[in-house]
Amino acid sequence: MVAFVTNNGFILSSAPNFRDLGGHRTAGGGTVRHGLLYRSDALHTISEPDLPVYNGLGIRQLIDLRTAHERESLPDITPEGAAYTAISVQDPTAAGANFSQALLDRERARAMFADGAAERFMFGVYRELVTDGAALTGYRDLVERAAEGPTALVFHCSAGKDRTGWGAALLLTLLGVDRAAVVADYLASNERQENTDKWMRMLSEHSGLEWEEVVPMTRVRAEYLQTSFSHIDEVYxxxxxxxxxxxGLSRATVDALRARMVA
Known part of the structure; x- marks a missing residue:
């Protein structure tokens, strides 16, 4: 029997998809340690009331997976005592890295996302996350930083569901967490998209698209994540x-990650 750990509590109300990856059981009988790996949505939103909690988590690394445009437009609030690192996991010229800008252009938005195209777009993003050169370099860097420390570490993108979702799936799988539990953690993002929905509704109004046409980009689906895993089998x-x-990870890095993160 698999016990799903989705960490349903809200640590930070102003960043609803901020959560601890600890608590998952591993194939070797261990448990992913709490308080070492956090995943999140955008961290420019941290409110004054949430700052004491945010600063009190002992975070020593903040890894920003967003594009340069996103980072410059909405810079992170970095926890006290943490080092900030930007790691790109998308080619800045790829459609998946610039979809928010595309939504500001009505003609381009309709060509890219109308009539079911948004769903096809998302499947394409999840294939790119495991084969694109920038993604391979970026996710290797994320794993190496998690393995080497210092911890605790938080990594995030804008919604904390796709780029961050694959990063979490990768780390949990490396730690020996069962696939069903990995998917359950991934799907937990769907109940934590309040901030993203506000942003996406505003963009959809500018784009001239109906909300239903945009929805495939606002939620995660098990089929999206499975696309990444299936594409891995096809390519690698x-x-x-x-x-x-x-x-290009070394066995030593994977062993170090497990030694640090699993009790």
Whole structure:
């Protein structure tokens, strides 16, 4: 029997998708340690009332997976004592890295996202996250930083569901967490999109698209994540092939990650 840990409590009300990846059971009988790995949505939103909690988590690394445009437009609030690092996981010229800008152009938005195209767009993003050169370099960097420390570490994008979602799935799988539990953690983002919905509704109004046409980009689906795992098998032959040949991680790094993160 698999016990799903989705960390449903809200640590920060102003960043609803901020959550601890700890508590998951691993194949070796261990448990992912609490308070070492956090995933989140945008961190420019941290409110004054949330600052004492945010600063009190002992975070020592903040990893920003957003594009340069996103980072410059909405700079993070970095926790006290933490080092800030920007790690790109998308080619800045790729459609997936610039969809918010595309939504500001009505003609371009309709061509890219109308009539079911938004769903196809999302499947394409999840394939790119495991094969694009920038993604391979970026996710290798994320894993290496998690393995080397210092911890605690938080990594995030804008909604905390796609780029961050794959980062969390990668880390949890490397730690030996069961696939069903990995998917459950991923799907937990759907109940934490209050900030994203406000932003996306504003963009959809500018785009001239109906909200229903935009919805596939505002939620996660198990099929999106499965697309990444399936594409890994197609391109690299196995998850290990992706880890060691695609990402170029060393066995020593994976061992160090597990030693640090699993009790």
């Amino acid at each position: 032959g196995s998850f290990d092939g992706y880890v060691f040949d695609g990402l």
